[in-house]
Structure formats: C-alpha cells, structure tokens
Amino acid sequence: MAEVTDVVRTRIPARMDRLPWSRWHWLVVFSLGTVWVLDGLEVTIKGAVGAQLRETIGFSTVQVAGSASIYIFGAISGALFWGFLTDKFGRKKLFMATLAVYMVGVVATSFTGAFGLGYEFQWFAVARFLTGFGIGGEYAAINSAIDELMPARVRGRIALAINGSYWLGALFAASLGYLYLTSLPSGLGWRIAFGTGGLLAFGILLLRMYVPESPRWLLTHGRADEAERVTREIEEDVQEHVDEPLSEPEDEMTLRQRRSVGFVEIAKTVFVVYPRRAVVGFSLMGAQAFLYNAIFFTYGLMLTTFYDVSASSVGLYLIPFAAGNFLGPLLLGPLFDSWGRRLMIPGTFVLSGLLTVLVGWLFAAEVLGVLLLTAGWVVIFFFASAAASAGYLTVSETFPMEIRAMVIAFFYSVATAIGGILGPIFFGNLIASETRSRVLTGYLIAAGVMIIAGLVHRFLGIAAEKRSLEGVAAPLSVEEAREQEKEGQQAEGERKEPEGAREPAAAGARPSGGRAAGPAPPTGPPYRPYRGYSALPMVLGPVGTDREIAGELEILVRALAEDGPATRSELQRRVRSRFWGPGRFRQALRAGLAEGRIVRSGRGRVEAAASELERYGTGGR
Numbered sequence: 059m060a061e062v063t064d065v066v067r068t069r070i071p072a073r074m075d076r077l078p079w080s081r082w083h084w085l086v087v088f089s090l091g092t093v094w095v096l097d098g099l100e101v102t103i104k105g106a107v108g109a110q111l112r113e114t115i116g117f118s119t120v121q122v123a124g125s126a127s128i129y130i131f132g133a134i135s136g137a138l139f140w141g142f143l144t145d146k147f148g149r150k151k152l153f154m155a156t157l158a159v160y161m162v163g164v165v166a167t168s169f170t171g172a173f174g175l176g177y178e179f180q181w182f183a184v185a186r187f188l189t190g191f192g193i194g195g196e197y198a199a200i201n202s203a204i205d206e207l208m209p210a211r212v213r214g215r216i217a218l219a220i221n222g223s224y225w226l227g228a229l230f231a232a233s234l235g236y237l238y239l240t241s242l243p244s245g246l247g248w249r250i251a252f253g254t255g256g257l258l259a260f261g262i263l264l265l266r267m268y269v270p271e272s273p274r275w276l277l278t279h280g281r282a283d284e285a286e287r288v289t290r291e292i293e294e295d296v297q298e299h300v301d302e303p304l305s306e307p308e309d310e311m312t313l314r315q316r317r318s319v320g321f322v323e324i325a326k327t328v329f330v331v332y333p334r335r336a337v338v339g340f341s342l343m344g345a346q347a348f349l350y351n352a353i354f355f356t357y358g359l360m361l362t363t364f365y366d367v368s369a370s371s372v373g374l375y376l377i378p379f380a381a382g383n384f385l386g387p388l389l390l391g392p393l394f395d396s397w398g399r400r401l402m403i404p405g406t407f408v409l410s411g412l413l414t415v416l417v418g419w420l421f422a423a424e425v426l427g428v429l430l431l432t433a434g435w436v437v438i439f440f441f442a443s444a445a446a447s448a449g450y451l452t453v454s455e456t457f458p459m460e461i462r463a464m465v466i467a468f469f470y471s472v473a474t475a476i477g478g479i480l481g482p483i484f485f486g487n488l489i490a491s492e493t494r495s496r497v498l499t500g501y502l503i504a505a506g507v508m509i510i511a512g513l514v515h516r517f518l519g520i521a522a523e524k525r526s527l528e529g530v531a532a533p534l535s536v537e538e539a540r541e542q543e544k545e546g547q548q549a550e551g552e553r554k555e556p557e558g559a560r561e562p563a564a565a566g567a568r569p570s571g572g573r574a575a576g577p578a579p580p581t582g583p584p585y586r587p588y589r590g591y592s593a594l595p596m597v598l599g600p601v602g603t604d605r606e607i608a609g610e611l612e613i614l615v616r617a618l619a620e621d622g623p624a625t626r627s628e629l630q631r632r633v634r635s636r637f638w639g640p641g642r643f644r645q646a647l648r649a650g651l652a653e654g655r656i657v658r659s660g661r662g663r664v665e666a667a668a669s670e671l672e673r674y675g676t677g678g679r
Contacts, residue, residue, distance in 0.1 A: 072307035089265035091220035098227025132190025140195025141467025160192025215391035221447035222387025313535035342449035345511035347477025382436035407512030410442035418501030610646035623665035
C-alpha cells in the first residue's frame, strides 16, 4: 500500500476535547470500559474453581496452577500481537476482534470435557490461552480508544474508573461464583460461571457496534474525510442531547498522513525521544504489577496457612478486598484531574507502600487477626488500585498517538511478565516457609518498589491533567509535517513561512505542534439563556486548577447574581451542569466558596458575594 504523504490542517482533536459530557460518552464508557469487568471475572473465577476442576475433570494440582500461567502467557502474547495491529488497522476493528476472541475462548472453557473426546487438559489449556489472548489485546485497544475519545478535562477520572472496574468483575465473581459453586452440582457450577463471562461479552460486543473509530487515528492514516464525517456525527449526537450549538475551537494542528509506524521508529521514539517517560512507565507498571500479583495470587495461601481459613471460605474474604480496589479509583479519580498527576500518582504509590510496611510489621508481630488483616489490605489497595490504574493512564497519554497502542502493549507485557510470573512464585515460597518474618521480607520488598516508583514519577513525571493528548505528546505526524513544510520552503528559496501556515497569536490559537496552553478564561460568559459548555474555555495546556474551571465558576457566579440564591440541586438544574462532565460542578462550587465569590446564605443555600452582585449590576436585588 502506498505511503500517504498529504499534509492536512485540522481542528478535530480540539473539537473532540471541547464536547460537553453527554449520553454518547456514557455509551463509550460502558461499551469499552466494561471489558475489565470480564478480566476480573476471569481471574477470580479461575482461582475459585480449582477444586471443582480436580473433582469433575480430574486435573492435577500442577495442571490447575499451570493453567493460570497459560492465561497470563496468552494475555502477554495478545497484548503484543493486537497492540501493533491496533496502531496499524484502527481501534474499532481491533476492539471488536479482541472481544470476539475472548468470547470464543471463555465459551470453549465452559465446554471442557463436555463431549467426552479426551484431551481435556489440552482443550482447557488452549481455551485459557485464547481467553487471555483476547483480554491482552483489549488493554492496548481499549486504553487507546478511551483516551482518544474522552474530553481532556475528564480523561484522568474516566481512565481510572474504567481500569478500576476490573475489581467490579472480581467482586461480581466472588459473590456470584460463591453462589454457583455452593448451590449447584460441582460439574455444573464452574461451567455456568465461565459461561456467564461469554454472555456478558456478547452483550458488550453488540454495544461496541455503535462506537465509532477514533477520529484522531483516522487523521493520521490517510482518512481525513472519514475523520471529519465521524467527528461531525459525534457532534450531532452530542448536540441533540444537550440541545445547544457547539462552539468552534480555534486550536489547530498540522500533520502528515501516513499508514503505519515501523518497529525501529517505535523503539527510537520510546527510548531516544522520550527516555524519561519510558523510565516512568516501566517504574509504575512494574511496581504495581509486582505488588498486585504477588499479594492477590497468594491471598488464599496467606489465609489458609496462617489463619486456618478453609479453602471454601476464601472467596468471602475476597469480597471486601475487591470492593476496596474498585472504590479507590472511582473516588480518587477526580483528584487526578483536579489536584494533578504529579501529586496524586506519587502520593498513591508512596502511601500504599508505607501502609504495606505497617501492615506487614503488624502481621509479623502477630497483632492482626484475620479480619484486621483483611481490613488492612482493603485500605492499602484502596490507594494501590488507584495507583495501578494511573500507571496505565500514564503510559497511554504520554506517548504519541501513532504508537500509543503498541507502547501500552509493550509496557503491559513486561510488567505482567515480571509481576505475574515472578511475584506469585516469590511470595508463594515465602508463605510456604510458614514463617511470618520471611513473609514480612516480601512485604518490605513490594512496598519498596512502590515507593521507588512513586518517587521516580515525582521527579521525572509530567503534569498531563486537562491537557489534550496532542499537547502532552505531539503526534509524530506533526513533526513530519513541520519538516515537509520546511523542505518545501527551502526548495522554493523562501525565507519566511508560507502564507497561512501560522495563525495569529490570538486567544486560543495554538502552533501546529499543539503544545501551547489554552485560551484565557472568559470574564463573563453568557448565562441567560444558558448555552452550556460551549460558552466555556477549552483548556489544552498545563494550567492551574482555578483556570481550568474558570468557565464553570463564572457561570455559577453569574447564575446566582442574576437569579438569586439557590440550593445545590437548584443551582445544578439552573446551569445544566450535567453536561459539564463528572465532578466539574462540585469542583467549581468549591473553588467559588474558597475564593469568596460564592457565600453560604443558610438553609443549605448559596448566593453570589456582594462584590459579584455589584459586578453584574444586581446589587439592589
């Protein structure tokens, strides 16, 4: 296929980032993000059905344990295989294909030994490999698509919530799986448990049919007309929901379209162009994988070895553990957008490491009973789960768009190989010694790698919150477009830029590289009639929190100044804040109260400060 060399100028990334939150974004979240529920379901169900597989199929303990390694090997292989194809052939084709492969694998797993053909373990091993092969591809395809389709202002919280939904699947599997395995015949319960994953996958596959290809990917692969059409359809869907016109952003970028990127260029970009980001990515991904896999895969052994918990009851202790892991990214996620990555990522990594040291020391001192130990892990992984999800977010958003999926796949594969293979073996041997002091040594090592990873990000990480993906890492195609324009100028003997190559430095304009900050916040966006987020600034650079929500804050102040005091819910309805995105109203209201522009007036109501009433000419109200 011929290489595409057309240079195009576009505002599509800025148009995607300025969209108000709508039902279309929820469709993307549910159709793409719910796959981690399936991953959590798979890992948890597999850990719970080992005894039933031995009883009904006749597997040995070594075969049961080995099937977990086969699943992990499939996930690593799938990530690398599908990751390259995702960057080459597009996000949508691949997230449809990877889910279909997963569905085939998990359904095949449920039929192991059902036909009496023999070779039950070979069947089971191939089915588990296919299941992992599909799930591994999802990591690259889904994280790429989510980051490229979500508005920049909420990208952090959405990415964390979606990656944290893995534990919603674990919670579901621990609860429903316990019911299946205790109330149904042993030869049927585990089959239904795996079959449930296939049924959920089919429903998600139907939803994904309505999710479009990433316009950003289309732009860089010679399909600018299709990118424009897809973006326009998304805008029409959003506009129908919010019933308001959308503003036209001024931010523009220039890029050269092409088909794919070779492995040499991928390696050069990661290790030569962005070596510090590579170090940060390896540190975060490797540390969280080691802690998680080391603790999670040996959790049952800990309970049965040191606390005499029966194997059949281990799942009950997993329920609060999974709940804490799910709630961490969900509740802390907004802070990654408001407080920022350079505070929250080191904070969650270091805090979870310090808490691990504390819980490990109390365990070694025999101070903790089984319930207190479980409570300790719930608190630790409330923060560690947010840290782990932030690792995926960091790798996804800090590298150029053309290699995003492959970079995610590479970092995931290396981290999973280290954590998923070495971690459980290392901790399993420590637990087998039945010596608490040796287990403490393992906890200290796991805590140490988490703390070191947090410090690495603190000193080498970047502030990517509220910035467009193109502002965090300029696409490789942008640099090529610059070089092509420069070559054209030299060939013509010109000493200045071509006419129209650079926009005037007006508010909101950005050079073709896409690195400048967004426009200054408005001093008085229209409130009556309120026209939604289209009146607010689109922030594309590393600016402060106050500036980031300046538009929303201005609308709140104006609404209170012109229409009088209101309760929180009344004010939300008045300004139609549901279109701003998750957490934006709360953030703006908190900023207004802190700055004294909004004051409390009793009975749960707030009002504009006297200075704001005078400013808007309503002081006599």
